[in-house]
Amino acid sequence: GQQVMQIPQYQHVQEGEDFTTYCNSSTTLSNIQWYKQRPGGHPVFLIQLVKSGEVKKQKRLTFQFGEAKKNSSLHITATQTTDVGTYFCAGVEGDYGQNFVFGPGTRLSVLP
Amino acid sequence: ETGVTQTPRHLVMGMTNKKSLKCEQHLGHNAMYWYKQSAKKPLELMFVYNFKEQTENNSVPSRFSPECPNSSHLFLHLHTLQPEDSALYLCASSQDLAGRNLNNEQFFGPGTRLTVL
Numbered sequence: 001g002q003q004v005m006q007i008p009q010y011q012h013v014q015e016g017e018d019f020t021t022y023c024n025s026s027t028t029l030s031n032i033q034w035y036k037q038r039p040g041g042h043p044v045f046l047i048q049l050v051k052s053g054e055v056k057k058q059k060r061l062t063f064q065f066g067e068a069k070k071n072s073s074l075h076i077t078a079t080q081t082t083d084v085g086t087y088f089c090a091g092v093e094g095d096y097g098q099n100f101v102f103g104p105g106t107r108l109s110v111l112p
Numbered sequence: 113e114t115g116v117t118q119t120p121r122h123l124v125m126g127m128t129n130k131k132s133l134k135c136e137q138h139l140g141h142n143a144m145y146w147y148k149q150s151a152k153k154p155l156e157l158m159f160v161y162n163f164k165e166q167t168e169n170n171s172v173p174s175r176f177s178p179e180c181p182n183s184s185h186l187f188l189h190l191h192t193l194q195p196e197d198s199a200l201y202l203c204a205s206s207q208d209l210a211g212r213n214l215n216n217e218q219f220f221g222p223g224t225r226l227t228v229l
Contacts, residue, residue, distance in 0.1 A: 044114075048216075048217065086154075090155075098167065098210055099168055102154070
């Protein structure tokens, strides 16, 4: 079955440093979504990527979908303490997938 | 507030108890989901319902029994659980299943923190 992996599992950064998490799928994806879960909270939708090579930006966050549609990345520029949380990617497999498969997440800690 | 509510927020039960988790969405969505979130397997999909019909049962033990009486309500009936079932149970909804609508973000409820003694 489809597997979605994320690296790193944990990341500790100093406030102001950049952060990147990578998402890799064992199969080609039709689209991918990113979610953020704050400590003690529930996952909240950030963005969806559909096209090969697509790049989308939300303020300090940059999302990229790979050319082969098997990987994606989330980059945060100049992290802030409000960025703390776990970032999940979720991919839909190929042409027939009906459900999103979530990656294990990357937990980000930001030291002030 | 995401438009998805879950009750109770916390639940402690013994292994011989029977309890139910409730989820309600006020978004007019057609698809609803149960996820289990634990330290070992974050965001593990359990069940999917689309227009009240179950479309996915992700090899979940029979001690978990879902019920979807209408598109707005989803239940998870629990009986004879094991301590390893202790986890955060999250309900989510989306307009349609992922493959049919590209703008299908999932809206999650706050979850029920379940502890099985």
